[in-house]
Amino acid sequence: MVSTLRSEIINGTRKPGTYLPAESALAKQFRISNKSVRKGLDELVAEGLIVKIDRVGSMVSKDRQVVTVNFGCNPSLTDDIQMTELLEAFHRKHPGIRVRAIPLDFFEHVSSAGEMLSSGLLDVVSFSNSQFQELVENDERLSLLEPLEPDEGIYPIASEAFRCDGRLYARAVSFSPVVLCYNKAHFREAGLPEPDSYWTWDDLVETAQKLTAHGGRHSVYFVPASLNRYSLFLLQSGMETSRDAEGRVRIGPKLAYSLRKFSDIVNDHDIFPKYFSGTNEDDSVSLFMQEKVSMILTTYFSLNAFKSLPLEYDISPVPLLRRGGEQKTLLLSIGVGVNRLAKEKEAALTFADFLASQEAQLVIREKTTSIPARKLVAEQGTTDALNRPARYLMYRELFPSFMYHKDLGLSIPSLKSISNRLKEYWSGISDERDLHMRLEELIIESNS
Numbered sequence: 001m002v003s004t005l006r007s008e009i010i011n012g013t014r015k016p017g018t019y020l021p022a023e024s025a026l027a028k029q030f031r032i033s034n035k036s037v038r039k040g041l042d043e044l045v046a047e048g049l050i051v052k053i054d055r056v057g058s059m060v061s062k063d064r065q066v067v068t069v070n071f072g073c074n075p076s077l078t079d080d081i082q083m084t085e086l087l088e089a090f091h092r093k094h095p096g097i098r099v100r101a102i103p104l105d106f107f108e109h110v111s112s113a114g115e116m117l118s119s120g121l122l123d124v125v126s127f128s129n130s131q132f133q134e135l136v137e138n139d140e141r142l143s144l145l146e147p148l149e150p151d152e153g154i155y156p157i158a159s160e161a162f163r164c165d166g167r168l169y170a171r172a173v174s175f176s177p178v179v180l181c182y183n184k185a186h187f188r189e190a191g192l193p194e195p196d197s198y199w200t201w202d203d204l205v206e207t208a209q210k211l212t213a214h215g216g217r218h219s220v221y222f223v224p225a226s227l228n229r230y231s232l233f234l235l236q237s238g239m240e241t242s243r244d245a246e247g248r249v250r251i252g253p254k255l256a257y258s259l260r261k262f263s264d265i266v267n268d269h270d271i272f273p274k275y276f277s278g279t280n281e282d283d284s285v286s287l288f289m290q291e292k293v294s295m296i297l298t299t300y301f302s303l304n305a306f307k308s309l310p311l312e313y314d315i316s317p318v319p320l321l322r323r324g325g326e327q328k329t330l331l332l333s334i335g336v337g338v339n340r341l342a343k344e345k346e347a348a349l350t351f352a353d354f355l356a357s358q359e360a361q362l363v364i365r366e367k368t369t370s371i372p373a374r375k376l377v378a379e380q381g382t383t384d385a386l387n388r389p390a391r392y393l394m395y396r397e398l399f400p401s402f403m404y405h406k407d408l409g410l411s412i413p414s415l416k417s418i419s420n421r422l423k424e425y426w427s428g429i430s431d432e433r434d435l436h437m438r439l440e441e442l443i444i445e446s447n448s
Contacts, residue, residue, distance in 0.1 A: 073126040123348040129161035134412040161333040170335030172373040176300035186294040190214040195316040208271040222297035303369040331402040
């Protein structure tokens, strides 16, 4: 009842000066007792949304001015960080501010956000780290964001994604490394040891072959053309290059090995499904939920799909490129930035700060498998019944291995171009030499 009435008052359905239905009518409508109705109305009085007038009823406050904040966001935030519940919590805490969530297209997120920020249609906007990098690559768009004060309670590595030239432009809300997720029952049934931090990609392939032989199913899947998957193999190679006798940039042996190992896995259709879905990472999660594959590369965000399922699974670090090599994995972060020219800048800043507050971060910790950006909240225990992986806190030991797309030294358009070249290579349109030549061109362009 309280949530419904609050929403109707804030969004203007119930106008200032109008009266709520009688307590008996509210009790009947929401099927609660008169005592519960009075308790709920007292909450709305305390929030300044209504006033009680003796022998008359409950009136929507006349002197309350509601400020509207337009929030551009990716629709996936509903599952990733329970955005709907966070908005409800914010409206309870700040009844004078109404946040209107405006979904942005994932693939055109940066261009849409830039246009809407410059035209004043957005006050707050969410970014992934790669979307923010793309924004940084356009100085004009970056200037649209309000520089923010650092928050020492946030994991430094999570905030690092949203810094440029020493200034912070977005408040980190949640983050996740890319990890290997596996079906524990499949491993147990095949009599195989579970993955660990000693695993190489060769170990993954060998184990996948045994899992396939035992279970008669494909064993491993990820969306190979995804910016958040093939970039992992580039990071593990260190983007190593060399120069030939004429001083031209050439793909180094470590980078060549990484690309070959990546392609070998993708093209082994005994263990890897012969199906490329473009960039839709939900496909691998769907196959894993149906137990049609035993291992996927995924993130803590995607684990939310399993939180209510009786699925026996766990996670481990992504495999190493070579035995004894340096552990590296891709890190993804979610942050919110504020329009520097927002008409209601204080309200926008209040909302951005709320999402990183202890109250909001506790919602993320307790209701999702995502990692809150606030350290003290992220590392505390929970008592809920979510189906979390046993190794949930594994990420704390992996901080030295975390790297962002920007660590590749390539622009986002260049990385998207690599995705297209990889698809041409896998389909047989081009060969390995063509792939290497295009990569060398992109590296030269980035260096210049």
